Amino acid sequence: MFSKILIANRGEIALRIIRAARELGFKTVAVYSEADKTALHTLLAHEKICIGPAKASDSYLNIPNLLSAAEITKADAIHPGYGFLSENARFAEICETSGIVFIGPPASAIRLLGDKNRARQEMKKARVPVIPGGEKILQDMEEAKKLARQFGFPVILKAASGGGGKGMRIAHNPAQLEEQFPIAQNEAKSAFGDASLYMEKFLSSARHIEIQVAADKNGRVHAFGERECSVQRKYQKLIEETPSTMVDPRLRRKMIAAAEEAARYLGYQSLGTFEFLVDEKKNFFFMEANTRVQVEHPITEAVYNIDLLKMQLRMAAGEKLNVPEDMEMRGHAIECRINAEDPETFVPSPGKIDFLVFPGGEGIRVDSAAYCGCEIPPHYDSLLAKIIALAPTRQAAIKKMITALEMTTIVGVKTNLPLHLKILSDREFQTGSYDTRFMERFLSRKETEAREQTPGERGA
16 A cells, blocks of 8 residues: 555645545645645645746646655655646656556556547557557658548548647548648647648547456556546537446447457557547447546446545555446436636636635535635636536436536636536537537527627617
């Protein structure tokens, strides 16, 4: 077991790790930048240590500073959370060679799955279906055009070394491909230091479905039921729910089996998520794998009544994975990501929170590091809180979430609370018939409604 865990992160995920570690009896160390000196995770950890200036590259992404902090505080394990260095194979490798337990998969797995094109090839070997696409990195525009003609438009260009929407561009015709190819390259180079791209056929009416896996050091693997992640803007998720309205028991079994087979084939360890696109005929295709805990993990915890973070910590400490084979999903869970941003323009809204009230009650969970009087710095992700609603049915969960959002008050910064309320009340969302292009249609509807309002209505 560990004597002390250093948390190489901030915000709500740092608090989430602290809570799990405390319940297991582990001591924790919070690291913080100069911008986060009054952040909540620094107050709730057993120890805290500053690792640099506000800029992430000088603090939360500074590997030497993080390792020095671990040495000074005598931490024997590091949890990277999500974002920052959580999927950095070099960081995991340095931890391993330094005798510090990296709470996540081995560096080899992070490196393999971080190379999106190589991951596709490995999934083929594991007999997991992948989206039709190129077998190698695109060398130039002419090769991209040739491949696009082979697959037929639309196609999507993807960064080979990363995800999260960076370096991803859709082309519906040759002219768009010429326009988007250099843009995708520049985005990939800026975000990941690697301009390499590969191409896939773009599935225009697909659902984004992911499967959570847990795997211990002894080869035991267990996959849980799906999370629906199709409500997203520019590949950034806004709302997640489980179970998905389009996944029936047969499809669920097939996707769980595929994720487990992939994890076993790779010799995967720790928590991870295999992400798929599912077409209208319920054919599913591997998209990518995330070698870390996901932002949306609480909805899986809600319907299974489990604690994935404690499970991950136990496995990292060498314990066997212990999940009852007859465990079933119960109820319906929805998560809304509350961001400090303008709900109309999506521009981040940093600043001081002057007043804050989060909802409570049966079936409501709030994961947040925000508090009244805290500063939301402009240097990091704008996520303020995750609100999770659990109810016996989907409609009951939607109603519960709407009530929870209406009872949430955040003063001092703009948030996307109004946007979430509009989405939850939207007919397409309520019927559960949406796909990954939902937000395009939703925003278009709202623009049309705004134009059709009379001057008096607009001023009301």
